[in-house]
Amino acid sequence: MSAIGYGDSTRSVKAVSSVAVPGQAVAPLPVPASTFHLSAEESGEHDFYGRASNPTWREVEAALAQLEGAASALVFGSGMAAITAALRALAKPGSVVVVPADGYYQVRRYATEYLAPLGVTVREALSFEMVDAARDADVVLAETPANPTLDVVDLHALAAVCRGRGARLLVDNTTATPLGLQPLSLGADLVVASATKALSGHSDLLAGYVAGSQPELMAAIARERLLAGPILGVFEAWLLLRSLGSAGLRIDRQCHSAQALATMLRGHPAVRSVRYPGLEGDPAHDIACAQMRRFGGLVSFELADAAAVYALVERSDLLVASTSFGGIHTSVDRRARWGDPVSDGFARISLGIEDTDDLLADIGRALGPAA
Known part of the structure; x- marks a missing residue:
C-alpha cells in the first residue's frame, strides 16, 4: 500500500520511520555536530559544516516533504525565518509583492520595514481580495486559513491567476497543516510554514520550513539559508522529528x-x-x-x-x-x-x-x- 493511501496518523508515523536495519535504533537519533571529517575529494557531497547541512535536518526535511507532497523541504530556525528567506529569494527590486492584510501581523511588518526600502512594492490584500490583487503581482504570499480571522483563500483561482502572469505563489500552511491542506497540489509554487505550532505541537520549540517541488526555487532558498544563516538547531530538529510521529x-x-x-x-x-x-x-x-x-x-x-x-x-x-x-x-x-x-x-x-x-x-x- 502506498503512503498516499494511508490515513494521516499512519502517514505521520511512516514519515519519521527509519530504514529497517538490524541493530539500528528504531527512533531517529540527533547528530549534534558543527563540523565533520573532510574527504580527500572536494566533491561537496558530504557534510562539512553545521550551517550548511546536517543528517538530522535531512531526516526531518524528508518527513516534512513527504507530508506536504513535495519533492523536498528546508528547515529554518522559525516560521518567520522560513517566510522571510523565501521572500528575499523571490522578491527583487522593482517587483510587486502581495501579502495578507488579515494574516500574521509580523509578515506585514517585515514586508513594509525591510522589503519596501529595497525597492519592492508591497501591497496588502484581504483573503477575499487575493485573487484580484494577484493580477498585477510578481510574488503572492497567501495565508489560508488566515490567522486570526480564519478566512480562506480560493487557491484554485489564485494559482490560475498567478500561473497566467508568471507570478510565484507562496502559501503559508501553518494554520491548516499539511494534514488539512495540500497547497502544492492546488497550484502553489512553495509552501512556507511555522512548525512551531501544531506539527511540533508541544509549545517547546521554534522551527519553520519551506517545501516545494521546483528544483530551481528550492536551490535559491537553500542558498539564502546558507549565506544568511537562519538555521534550525540540531536538537530542535530532532524534537520536531520526534513530534511529527504523533x-x-x-x-x-x-x-x-x-x-x-x-x-x-x-x-x-x-x-x-x-x-x-x-x-x-x-x-x-x-x-x-x-x-x-x-x-x-x-x-x-x-x-x-x-x-x-x-x-x-x-x-x-x-x-x-x-x-x-x-x-x-x-x-x-x-x-x-x-x-x-x-x-x-x-x-x-x-x-x-x-x-x-x-x-x-x-x-x-x-x-x-x-x-
Whole structure:
C-alpha cells in the first residue's frame, strides 16, 4: 500500500520511520555536530559544516516533504525565518509583492520595514481580495486559513491567476497543516510554514520550513539559508522529528474539538460572532470544503470587550492565556493586544488535546449561563 493511501496518523508515523536495519535504533537519533571529517575529494557531497547541512535536518526535511507532497523541504530556525528567506529569494527590486492584510501581523511588518526600502512594492490584500490583487503581482504570499480571522483563500483561482502572469505563489500552511491542506497540489509554487505550532505541537520549540517541488526555487532558498544563516538547531530538529510521529493523532483531536466548540459558541448569548471554516454558514465554508481535508484546530470568536475575554480565562480550569497555537494545551489569545485589526473582545482559541466533552463543559461554565 502506498503512503498516499494511508490515513494521516499512519502517514505521520511512516514519515519519521527509519530504514529497517538490524541493530539500528528504531527512533531517529540527533547528530549534534558543527563540523565533520573532510574527504580527500572536494566533491561537496558530504557534510562539512553545521550551517550548511546536517543528517538530522535531512531526516526531518524528508518527513516534512513527504507530508506536504513535495519533492523536498528546508528547515529554518522559525516560521518567520522560513517566510522571510523565501521572500528575499523571490522578491527583487522593482517587483510587486502581495501579502495578507488579515494574516500574521509580523509578515506585514517585515514586508513594509525591510522589503519596501529595497525597492519592492508591497501591497496588502484581504483573503477575499487575493485573487484580484494577484493580477498585477510578481510574488503572492497567501495565508489560508488566515490567522486570526480564519478566512480562506480560493487557491484554485489564485494559482490560475498567478500561473497566467508568471507570478510565484507562496502559501503559508501553518494554520491548516499539511494534514488539512495540500497547497502544492492546488497550484502553489512553495509552501512556507511555522512548525512551531501544531506539527511540533508541544509549545517547546521554534522551527519553520519551506517545501516545494521546483528544483530551481528550492536551490535559491537553500542558498539564502546558507549565506544568511537562519538555521534550525540540531536538537530542535530532532524534537520536531520526534513530534511529527504523533501529529496525526493530535491534529485529529484538535480539529474534532474545534468543530464542537465552534458549534457550541455559535449558540451562546455571550458570543457576538464565531469564525470557523467547518461551520455551515461561515463565509469561508464553501471554499474550505472544496480544498481542505480538515478545518483546523483554531476557532475565533468575539465577546463584548477585553474584560470579557480575561474573565473567561480566569473562570476556566482548562484555558491557558498564551499566544502562538497548536500545542497540547487549549489556549486563548486576545488578538487586539498584538495590533491585529480586530475588536477588543476578539479572541482566538487554539484547541489542545484535552477530552472534547471536558473542554466544552469548562468553557461553557466559564462563559456563564447559556440562557
